[in-house]
Amino acid sequence: MYQYDCIIIGGGPAGLSAALTLGRARRKILLFDNGTNRNRVTQESHGYVTRDGIKPHEFKEIAITELQSYPSISISDQTVIEIKKDDQQFVVNTSNNISYLTEKILLATGIQEEFPIPQIRQYYGKSLFSCPYCDGWELKDKPLAIIAESEAHINHMTKLLYNWSQDLIVFTNGHQLSDIIQNEFQRKKIMVYTAIIKNLHGDEGNLYSIELETGENIVRSGGFVVPSFYRPNNLAIQLNCQVDENGGIITDNAGRTTVSGVYVAGETEKAGPSSLMIAAADGFKAATSINLDLTLLRF
Structure with a gap:
């Protein structure tokens, strides 16, 4: 079974940012992105300094090119359908009937309207x-x-x-x-x-x-x-992450959920809309928490 330090689920700005940060920290990362991010229907993305007006697919292409510079980062277009805790690790199962092992999970699947x-x-x-x-x-x-x-x-x-x-x-x-x-x-x-x-x-x-x-x-x-928003999967519920009265996933404000080894970033956390820049910052913040926790665990 494939083994990783962290599996990131979701290839929006939060997931991409987290993958870059962890890749630069020399962690073995697998990023799952099935192309269902909600800004795919947008003609242009705005408000991200140095990238104002960029098309979403171009933003992702640039990010993926950057990630490919780091040999410890892998990217897959499979859809994750199930995550199970196995002792101190997680087993991630995909719709292709392939399973992966990882120490940490980052949920960055975003939301849908x-x-x-x-x-x-x-x-x-x-x-x-x-x-x-x-x-x-x-x-x-x-x-x-x-x-x-x-x-x-x-x-x-x-x-x-x-x-x-x-x-x-x-x-x-x-x-x-x-x-x-x-x-x-x-x-x-x-x-x-x-x-x-x-x-x-x-x-x-x-x-x-x-x-x-x-x-x-x-x-x-x-x-x-003004649409209503929902999470496109029940992965956080599968993992028993606690939520607040508004449906937001409870965290320590640094990406850590109430389940050890499970982190969240971007729109997934609050089940509400966010900008590219804020989501990317959330991904960076969660990634630094993941790297710190791995460091303290292994030192």
Whole structure:
């Protein structure tokens, strides 16, 4: 059976950053990446200094090229389906029926989105987005839609987006807003439609208008949505990692979970969205914890 110091599951910025750090620390690393990272649908990634505007696949290609400089790092596109604790080690099983042994596990599989309206996915990453810091600049001063169902999310996203564009219309998809929020938006000339959304219209990912069940068809050229997020696998549950009341994986703030030998980095930890830069920093932080723990164990 193949033996590693650490197996990293997830090839997003957190996993790639951790692999680089551990490879440079001369640890034998296996990185699993099955290509399902959620930013694969994005045309450009923003906010990562020296890489602003880079395409996600180019970002990953550069990272993998860098990792290949370190002979102790291996990369696999297999999907991990099960992890079991075996004495002081972990057995990692893949969908290809291959098993691997490792002393440490880093979970960096990220999260995935669920949308209140299925058609959103046709436009997501091209004209509809979820993070103003990532994509607000490209949509500045355009007629934008805000699609969300929770009043707290609507209030936060609308106020935030007003800095990028003041031509905003809120779509609640059948949910009502309090009079306080309605009046506050009205003072800023922000319209609110509470009718259920019937359809989105556009072409090749470019949004043109939003059709409501009332028959109204409101012209918009893009916008922002507030999806719900979930972890794409139950590996943390398999490993008995403790979670908090919000579903976040409990850590020591340095990547260590409540299970000895299991670490977490990036969006996997909080089951919420993060930027490339923050996720990469989380990967670095978790990797230094892993390397320190291996050092103290073996010295």
